[in-house]
Amino acid sequence: MHYSYILSTALCFASFALSHTLPARNSPALPPSQDPWYTAPDDLLSYPAxxxxxxxxxxxSTYAAIGTNLTSASYNILYRTTDGNDLPSFAVTTLFVPVSKSTSSKKSQGLVSYQIPYNSPTVDASPSWTLSTELNSTFSDIAALLEQGWYVSVTDFEGPNATFAVGVAEGHAVLDGLRAVTESSSSPACESSKAWKIGLxxxxxGSIASEFAAELRATYAPEIEIAGVAIGGLPTPVAAVLKAVNESPYAGLxxxxxxxxxxxxxxxxxYLLSRLTDEAKVSGNFTAGRNMTIIQIFATYPNVDVYSYFIGGEDDIFASPLLQHFWDTQGTMGVHGLPDMPMYVYKAIEDLLAPVQDTDTLVEKYCAEGQxxxxxxEGGAQILYERNTIGGHVAEEINEDEAAVEFLSNAINGKLGAGWPGSGGCVVRNVTVGTDTAPDW
Incomplete structure (x- = not known):
């Protein structure tokens, strides 16, 4: 990329710095729970979503760890969003600026919002803080996107309260993150005529946030046009995952x-605290998880019967009308609108964490509604759904990475074609992709 373009990008963000209280680069790095930068202003209500x-x-300086041959800078952007109660909140995204030239049109720039599955109920697990430590295994995915010449936005989509798996809030955070990033290109220092080609x-x-963003786009952020969405290992409905993983290595989920x-x-x-057994209250076994990252949670709760912490066991979770309301409205995909952009969906048939039949049902619903x-x-669904015969949930995260990037490349660069996939509509097929054959347990 020409130096002049890099300078233009730097000036773009510098212009926002002047009006958005940019701290000095040598300010100490603190976890979000201790960093005053991660706070809402008193006049949050005055900020549009x-x-x-x-x-x-x-x-x-996470960009340096990913590779200065790929990215020239990384920025934290704190922006206004809307939580699961439809109240004003805020979120953060870490934006990586590419070094290489975009493969997109000279009049457009690629941008991918990449949602990392950080799966934790503590704000100190947010990618903007842990990306260079616990979440550095995702560097290869970010690098693959940067190699395409795209900007990459890595969102803290759980927000300041770490509302893991609350789909509506997460979808809002993704869409508002895209609004914030594209707004940052509208100052005089930027190429304001450059359109964004956006992928998720x-x-x-991470698919929860991405998929809910796809469903909610038309009603929540209709001005954001999305070229394509790649989502894998969909954990829907949330209640099905909670049933599937108990007493497994991933019971901590x-x-x-x-x-x-x-x-x-x-x-x-x-409600949850009122249903804890006396033993669970004394031991603090359940409450301790609230302040853990997912790595700590997996280390603490392997093969545990989590429902033994509750007086009524499983019934306290699955027979509660209160919880069922939230599972239905916040944790179930397919009830907030029909995604109106091309989608690549991938899933391991032997996924034990998030059973494949639930993704089958979701895709069938989308395809019927699309027809x-x-x-x-009024348009319709454009979905390629690949069911992988190799590996389980954990293996699939790697096995079809290359296919996801290829799809995003075609979508962002306008190479999917009007009839994609096939003659249009939906294509569901079994594939054998990847080399990781490991089962989940």
Missing amino acids: GSIIRVRPDPL WGYSG IVSGLWGYANAFPVVES AAAARK
Whole structure:
């Protein structure tokens, strides 16, 4: 990329720095719970959804760890969004500026919002803080996107309260992150005539945020045009995952998920605490998980019967009308609108964490709704759904990475074609992709 273009980009963000309280680069790096930068302004209500509150160079300089041959800078952008209660909140995204020239049109620039499955009920697990430590295994995905010449936005989509798996809030955070990034290109220092070609990518917990963003786009952020969405390992409905992983190596996902909903909805917190057994109250085994990253959670709760912490066992979680309301409205894909952009969906048939039949059902629903919409000449679903015969949930995160990037490349560069996939509509097929054959347990 020409130096003049890099300078233009730097000036673009510098201009926002002047009006969005940009701290000095040598400001100390602190976890979000201790960093005053991660706070809402007193006048948060005056900020429209998606507007930038403040910007700073990433104090961890994560771009350097990913590779200065790929990215020239990383910025933290704090912006206004809307939580699961439809109340004003904020979120952060870490934006990586590419070094190489974009493969897109000279009049457009590629941007991918990449959602990492950080799956934790503590704000100190947010990617803007842990990306260079616990989440550095995702560097290869970010690098693959940067190699295309795209900007990459890595969102802290769980927000300041770490509302893990609360799909509506996460979808809002993704869409508002896109608003914030594209707003940052509208100053005189930027190429304001340059259009953005936008893609979304997320696996597992990251697919919750990405998929809900796709569903909510038309009603929440209709001005944001999305060229394509790649989502894998979909954990829907959330209740199905909570049933599937108990007493497995990934039982901690139940602890993380329950606390995510408790963080979002105080009534859920009150209910869960009221149903704890005396032993669980004394030991603190359940409550301890609220302040853990997902790596700590997996280390603490392997093969645990999480429902033994509750007086009524599983019934306290799955027979509760209160919790069922939230599972239905916040944790189930397919109920907030029909995605109106091309989608690449991928799933391991032997996925034990998030059973494949639930993704099958979701895709069938989308395809049926899409056919009805097409008959009314209102557009329709464009979905390629690949069911992988190799590996389980964990293996699939790597096995179809290359296919996801290829799809995003074609979508962003306008190479999918009007009839994609096939003759249009939906294509569902079994594939054998990748080399990781490991089962989940």
